[in-house]
Amino acid sequence: MSKDKKKKSLRYSLIRPISNEKWQPISIPFVSIIISFIAAAIVILLIGKNPLQAFYNLFQGAGILPKPSYAGYKSMLTDFLSLLNAMTPLVFASLAVAVAFRAGLFNIGVSGQMLVSGFLATIIVGYSGLDAIIAKPLVLLIGMVAGGLMGGLVGWLKYKFNINEVVTTIMLNYIAQYVISFFIQMYYIDPVSRQSKYISEAARLTLVNVEIANLKMDIPLGFILAIITAILIKFVMDKTVVGFEIKAVGNNRNAAKYAGIKVGRNTVLAMVISGGLAGLAGVTYYLGYFSSIQPKVLSSIGFDSIAVSLLGNSHPIGVIFSSFLVSIIDQGSTYMSSQAGIRQEISSVIIGLILLFSACGAYLKHKVSRLKEKEVDQKESES
Structure with missing residues (x-):
């Protein structure tokens, strides 16, 4: 040969x-x-x-592999649940980016939508003293509505005035960041942590320090919802007329318009769905993974979700696995640093x-x- x-x-x-x-x-x-x-x-x-040792330590820190020893009330299971807790808002945020991608849009404003949703849910429910059975569903509802309205505004501006959604979302990120920072520092600041006051446990979407079998673990209530949402988004995109029209608009706007599909309506609808998912990311982050909001800071999850969505090929199921991988790397990095140097x-x-x-x-x-x-x-x- x-x-x-x-x-x-x-x-x-x-x-x-x-x-x-x-x-x-x-x-x-x-x-x-x-x-x-x-x-x-x-x-x-x-x-x-040694890269093999480094990667081994990375998986140990994320709760995928066991560590040589654990502190009191901790184990591999508690580390793994912490991983899922961190992963939950990333799944929602990445789904938000993926839906916008399917419609030919680039939602770079996920961080701002997360912040607005988290802030509104915090001041309306987090400080209200409502019982958990009412507070937790209400937090999710506020997150979806607030994020959906913010995303819908971006879609409407795109349709009505042809304003590029990247420009709009970046500007709204800044507006959300500084306006909410003003309100936190004026009315809701905690003098010790210099963050917003901590929310009630009843409104929090993560059950913290739950003691089971002599272990204290954080249980993310939103994780199962994130998986169900990903499956639902896949069904909508693959099996419904709405999903078909959104993808048709994303593939070719002119051809979709020629075929009788309402481009403007589907543009707005795609951004409403994307914003609603970003809102769920916001409440599972600010009222789940954390229990307060740091002024003048946008969550990096909103930007990491772009990478995660690309890695997952903007596919809802792919997003779950790519979120899992990125969360492993993020959560395991501290332990890798301490053990592998x-x-x-x-x-x-x-x-x-x-x-x-x-x-x-x-x-x-x-x-x-x-x-x-x-x-x-x-x-x-x-x-």
């Missing part, structure tokens, strides 16, 4: 795992993750550390590499299709 044929044979064997178009939404992100971890391992080797910022490098390689998904699809065409042409010429 000649060298050229050997090279071609090797090239085809490398692309074969991602050549099946049916499985590309799963296989390409998976390959991107593997490549990013290899690249991260090279970075860790360059700073003189690697700076915590390496976790950000890993996430950045994952985003970089996942963004190359379209290029990989193009490259695979070109190589398959060449393979077919070569077989035809040989025959």
Whole structure:
């Protein structure tokens, strides 16, 4: 066999795992993750550390693998529940970005929508003294409505005045950040923590320090809701007229309009759904994972969700798995830093590499299709 044929044979064997178009939404992100971890391992080797040990410590810190020892009332289970608690708002936020992507929109204002929803739920319910059976569903309702209205405003401005949604959402992020900071510092500040006053336990969406079998664990009530929501969004997008119209508008607005689909209505509707999901992310973050709001700070989850949605191929089920992976890296970084002697910022490098390689998904699809065409042409010429 000649060298050229050997090279071609090797090239085809490398692309074969991602050549099946049916499985590309799963296989390409998976390959991107593997490549990013290899690249991260090279970075860790360059700073003189053992990458296998670092990754092992990363999974230990996230509750995926057991640690050598635990503090009182703690175990691998409590670490894993903390991981799910941190993951819950990220799933909602990433779904918000994914829905907007499906409609051809870029919702970069998830952080602002989270903040507005979290703040309104905090002052209306968090300080109200309502019983848990009323307070918790009301928090979720306020989150959805507040986020949906904010997202709907962005969609309406896009439809009515053709204002780019990226510009609108960035400006609304700043408005939300500083207006809410003013109200917190004027009326709701805690003099000790310099954050908003802590909400009542009845309004909190995470059950904190629940003692079971001599373990104190944080139980995220919103996690199951996040999984159900992802499944529901998949059903809506794949099996309903609304989902079909939103995707049609996202694929080609002019063709959708020619086919009789109301582009403006579906643009607004997509942003309402996206904003509502961002609102759920806000209440599970500010009234779940945390129990107060830090003034002048936008949650990084709103921006991390863009990477997570890209990695998950804007697919609701893919978003769950990509959120799980990014949460593992984020939650395990502190323990990795302390045990392996690697700076915590390496976790950000890993996430950045994952985003970089996942963004190359379209290029990989193009490259695979070109190589398959060449393979077919070569077989035809040989025959």
